[in-house]
Amino acid sequence: xxxxxxxxxxxxxxxxxxxxxxxxxxLDISEGEFLTIVGPSGSGKSTLxxxxxxxxxxxxxxxxxxxxRIDTMPANxxxxxxxxxxxxxxxxxxxxxxxxxxxxxxxxxxxxxxxxAIELLAxxxxxxxxxxxxxxxxxGGERQRxxxxxxxxxxxxxxxxDEPLSALDYRLRKxxxxxxxxxxxxxxxxxxxxxxxxxEAMVMSDRIAIMRSGRFEQIAxxxxxxxxxxxxxxxxxxxxxxxxxxxxxxxxTPDWPAGAISARPGALAVAPGxxxxxxxxxxxxxxxxxxxxxxxxxxxxxxxxxALGSRIQYSVDTAAGLxxxxxxxxxxxxxxxGTPVTLGWDRAAxxxxxxxxxxxx
Amino acid sequence: MRQVSRSTRIALYLYGAVxxxxxxxxxVSVGFxxxxxxxxxxFPIKRYTSEWMTAAVTSPTVHELVLTSLKIAVSVTxxxxxxxxxxxxxxxxxxxxxxxxxxxxxxxxxxxxxxVLGLALLIWFSALGITPSWKTAVVxxxxxxxxxxxxxIAIRAYAFDPALEEAARxxxxxxxxxxxxxxxxxLMPGIVSAGLFAFLLSWGNFPLSLFTTGxxxxxxxxxxxxxxxxxxxxxxxxxxxxxxxxxxxVAVGLVLMRWMRxxx
Numbered sequence: 001x002x003x004x005x006x007x008x009x010x011x012x013x014x015x016x017x018x019x020x021x022x023x024x025x026x027l028d029i030s031e032g033e034f035l036t037i038v039g040p041s042g043s044g045k046s047t048l049x050x051x052x053x054x055x056x057x058x059x060x061x062x063x064x065x066x067x068x069r070i071d072t073m074p075a076n077x078x079x080x081x082x083x084x085x086x087x088x089x090x091x092x093x094x095x096x097x098x099x100x101x102x103x104x105x106x107x108x109x110x111x112x113x114x115x116x117a118i119e120l121l122a123x124x125x126x127x128x129x130x131x132x133x134x135x136x137x138x139x140g141g142e143r144q145r146x147x148x149x150x151x152x153x154x155x156x157x158x159x160x161x162d163e164p165l166s167a168l169d170y171r172l173r174k175x176x177x178x179x180x181x182x183x184x185x186x187x188x189x190x191x192x193x194x195x196x197x198x199x200e201a202m203v204m205s206d207r208i209a210i211m212r213s214g215r216f217e218q219i220a221x222x223x224x225x226x227x228x229x230x231x232x233x234x235x236x237x238x239x240x241x242x243x244x245x246x247x248x249x250x251x252x253t254p255d256w257p258a259g260a261i262s263a264r265p266g267a268l269a270v271a272p273g274x275x276x277x278x279x280x281x282x283x284x285x286x287x288x289x290x291x292x293x294x295x296x297x298x299x300x301x302x303x304x305x306x307a308l309g310s311r312i313q314y315s316v317d318t319a320a321g322l323x324x325x326x327x328x329x330x331x332x333x334x335x336x337x338g339t340p341v342t343l344g345w346d347r348a349a350x351x352x353x354x355x356x357x358x359x360x361x
Numbered sequence: 362m363r364q365v366s367r368s369t370r371i372a373l374y375l376y377g378a379v380x381x382x383x384x385x386x387x388x389v390s391v392g393f394x395x396x397x398x399x400x401x402x403x404f405p406i407k408r409y410t411s412e413w414m415t416a417a418v419t420s421p422t423v424h425e426l427v428l429t430s431l432k433i434a435v436s437v438t439x440x441x442x443x444x445x446x447x448x449x450x451x452x453x454x455x456x457x458x459x460x461x462x463x464x465x466x467x468x469x470x471x472x473x474x475x476x477v478l479g480l481a482l483l484i485w486f487s488a489l490g491i492t493p494s495w496k497t498a499v500v501x502x503x504x505x506x507x508x509x510x511x512x513x514i515a516i517r518a519y520a521f522d523p524a525l526e527e528a529a530r531x532x533x534x535x536x537x538x539x540x541x542x543x544x545x546x547x548l549m550p551g552i553v554s555a556g557l558f559a560f561l562l563s564w565g566n567f568p569l570s571l572f573t574t575g576x577x578x579x580x581x582x583x584x585x586x587x588x589x590x591x592x593x594x595x596x597x598x599x600x601x602x603x604x605x606x607x608x609x610x611v612a613v614g615l616v617l618m619r620w621m622r623x624x625x
Contacts, residue, residue, distance in 0.1 A: 078531075082528070088522060088527065
């Protein structure tokens, strides 16, 4: 990361009446970065980007861009542009007029506006014939591209995205995620994207910020968040992971409050009194044949099998609760549901998350 | 849509015919009355004449009446469109403390019996020392019509995404530019239909005008006084001409709205 941050959000608090939507947020964004903010509904992610572009005002704290404070500037003076969830394309204008709108505001001559709009249509892989089309004649994916073209025409320092893909069907969303990542690479702009899907964030982002109840839970690369989540909340955001509560005994060996897991002596050392959870990803848990060993073993009964396409997911009922196991489709088990099985995984596959005794991170 | 059986279809046509005749038979009979040579309408009409129509069109009294009615209706239309536009924005775009209450209170005049409202306004005008004229009638009409235009425009304002205005502002548009480039064009169909309503309601209004025009007379007020004393078929003739005028206005308005509507 650069020595001096491009965007610096310092101690930002936003209150609506007595409700605190954002609580002393700090975030630095580098120039040209693709940062995604992930969080459940009501976590404050939309509020944060509305403060960033200036639609709402901060209650406390400062936002700076290139060392200049922008939180006191009105929205129409800030070099930021938002792609709205609804896209906010103007229905009474054509595709071309929509793209040219920010240029028209800036007083660019009609001929130059048109040239730029057609360039942008090409950049977004829309045919030139779309220039005169009505917004209502465009499909969902095409509207997405028009909204992006309009944002690029404005040529802001930062483009902010408010879940613009959430209304689209799965396949189109997957295509556009890749296009957006590609567009980011080609334009070199700073993108700030918000979504409630960590999966979506992982496809596109340089860094991911996980938000919870108006605060950041973890800000890191996709890889870091995937393999070393800082809390149970972050871990559970990625879908099905196996979490086993752990308490450190006085002799430094683990105790399993939810049910016994056999650990090879010395496989896991925990400080006396340490409280937390052990995370084991479903794809790193194996079915052990008789005689096979692993650092951690757990026996149970196979209760369900789900085909996920390229992978198969199994549910195993054990003394420590239901455990999820995933493996490639090619290695599908021959054993039927109801068969007793032994599960095993190794020290390298686990990640420990420390928690306070009451379960909070 | 569901396919209907032959008998249901016939029943539906009958129903339609009954409703239409109930609505339009009175108008048609007024039309006949205006072209009858006889002073009082009786069927079958023995002799047709256009003399009453000609009299209605050429009479200087009628010209003056039409002018007064037009002055009132045009003023009411313009003012109620402006008031309705800003009122609708206040409802649909801003959160403020007594918004809900205000929204209900502003509609009350619509439910008020107009004669009572007219009388109340007359009392007010005389209490304030204002001599009633066509100008006071404009105020009286506005009390009743502005809530209606506000309602019509508000329906349109509620239906459009506030993100459109936010997006325009975000891209550098000033408040005035947002109003001119986004809000106004998108609300325009609502504003035009509100204007049509305002004009027609003001043009045809009798109870409010009766109390508040003073010595000035509007067309409905004059028609009423002539019906009470001194009826001639010139009255239905004027009525018919007025209906034709209104119909043309509505037609122009509908064409205008069709032309402006974003195809969404």
